[in-house]
Amino acid sequence: MRSGPLGDDPRDDRALLAAHVDGDPDAFGELVRRHRDRLWAVALRTLGDREDAADALQDACLSAYRAAGGFRGDSAVTTWLHRIVVNACLDRARRRQVRPAVPLETAQREPVAATESADTLTTRLVIRDALTRLPADQRAALVLVDLEGLPVAEVAAILGVAEGTVKSRCARGRARLAVLLGHLRDDDGNRPDASRVPPASRRAEGGT
Amino acid sequence: MSADHRPDPALLAEYAEGLLAGTPEGDEVAARLAADPAWSAAYAELTGALAAVRAGLAALGPVGPVPAEVADRLDAALATAGGPGKFAVRPRRGRRRVVAPVLAAAAASVAVLLGFSVVAALRTDPSAPTVASVPGTVLPDHLGETLITSTGLDYGTVAAQDALRSPAPPVGLSAAGTDSSPPPAPPPASPVPLALARLTSPAALEACLEAVRALVGATSPAPRSADFARFGGVPALVIVLTAEPAGRPQVLAVGPDCGAGGVDLISRTGGTP
Known part of the structure; x- marks a missing residue:
């Protein structure tokens, strides 16, 4: 993940954050511009709704802006930013639980889709839809690990849980996706982890 | 483990990912897979399904850059946010x-x-x-x-x-x-x-x-x-x-x-x- 300078500003992320705390009016904006594409992707994948993602990203950036003085440097700035964005997304997802997610993130940048087969496009849409139906914590872990390709250790730092918990959430999320996508049918009508929490998961969730 | 001993997809998924290695739960799942055809069939089905899920996730591809209107919102919000720790005026585009x-x-x-x-x-x-x-x-x-x-x-x-x-x-x-x-x-x-x-x-x-x-x-x-x-x-x-x-x-x-x-x-x- 990028942590160094981008464009014309030679300062790295930590220097930008420190400059912001010291009153540089442009430093935080530069920091956000440097990482906003990746943060946007996380927000959009996690929430599955363009407007919610935009609101969550804005909430998160303002929170980070105000809380910058509290950054202690025990993680990368990008990890810290991701943590704030993911928390904003999870908060928003919890608040809207009564409202079914609608997969509206057919990316505005998908003219490339016009050159792909209808089957491929349909598959993408169905997967995006299924992602929005996962429990929020599983969705966040899967987005960061499987879609954004972040190392499990970094995802653990972002989510503030043990690495085993990240792996468990991913495993359960994938199994649930398998059912949602029709690759796997649960003859009992039960969905993975919908009601049963095996001992291993309880240990992982509580053993941070 | 399920009380009724029927295959548990979530538990099998954790087993398939190696998360139960060296645990009593892992040993118990291994024993079930060896002894119970229902479990071994469910495990085979699950591993195939997980491969399909991984392939599907990989096929999603990147989201793409942040849309210009979202970037503009961010810039505007940060430009009016005041100094660190100060209360911010929050321009929010209505729904x-x-x-x-x-x-x-x-x-x-x-x-x-x-x-x-x-x-x-x-x-x-x-x-x-x-x-x-x-x-x-x-x-x-x-x-x-x-x-x-x-x-x-x-x-x-x-x-x-x-x-x-x-x-x-x-x-x-x-x-x-x-x-x-x-x-x-x-x-x-x-x-x-x-x-x-x-x-x-x-x-x-x-x-x-x-x-x-x-x-x-x-x-x-x-x-x-x-x-x-x-x-x-x-x-x-x-x-x-x-x-x-x-x-x-x-x-x-x-x-x-x-x-x-x-x-x-x-x-x-x-x-x-």
Whole structure:
């Protein structure tokens, strides 16, 4: 993940954050511009709704802006930013639980889709839809690990849980996706982890 | 472990990922796999399904850059936020301001489900013979849990559009609010085609949605969205819903008589494989 300078500003992320705390009016904006594409992707994948993602990203950036003085440097700035964005997304997802997610993130940048087969496009849409139906914590872990390709250790730092918990959430999320996508049918009508929490998961969730 | 000893997909998924190695739960799963054909069959099915899931996730590809309007919001918010730790003035774009791009995105989603290209699907067809509209129609934002929209888009097939011989330039994705120009306010909801006037009555619309629900399956949830639009040039209410238990989205295009003793089905796609 990028942590160094981008464009014309030679300062790295930590220097930008420190400059912001010291009153540089442009430093935080530069920091956000440097990482906003990746943060946007996380927000959009996690929430599955363009407007919610935009609101969550804005909430998160303002929170980070105000809380910058509290950054202690025990993680990368990008990890810290991701943590704030993911928390904003999870908060928003919890608040809207009564409202079914609608997969509206057919990316505005998908003219490339016009050159792909209808089957491929349909598959993408169905997967995006299924992602929005996962429990929020599983969705966040899967987005960061499987879609954004972040190392499990970094995802653990972002989510503030043990690495085993990240792996468990991913495993359960994938199994649930398998059912949602029709690759796997649960003859009992039960969905993975919908009601049963095996001992291993309880240990992982509580053993941070 | 399940008390009834039936295969537990979540537990098997953790076992398949190696998360139970060296634990009593892992040993117990291993013993079940060795002794119980139901467990070994479920495990084989699961591992194949997980491979398909991974492939599907990998195929999603990148989201792409942050949209210009979102970037603009961020810049504006940060520019007016004051110093660190200070209370910020928060410019927030109202929900309605982003309806237009959201609707276009929703339309694109449906177009994808219907199995043709997004660009082709996002054509408008102002010369279509059904352009007459219901004057002054005010649709509710939602009916129950169903998002109600009026995009006026033609969800028809490419072949159908060719047959209409009424070429219109593609709306283009920039017209969906994704360029850097600010979207108009209020959102430009398209007029409801006159032929669909009957369905603008909440009671008629509700009856239609119920009829669609019944067609898909008695246990299916309420449709997610219903769009007053066209299909292949014909006025149609385009409905998206997800039927249990397979959970795959379905898209139905229905005509003006939907709910009046039937569904008046024009097209149906998606759903349980």
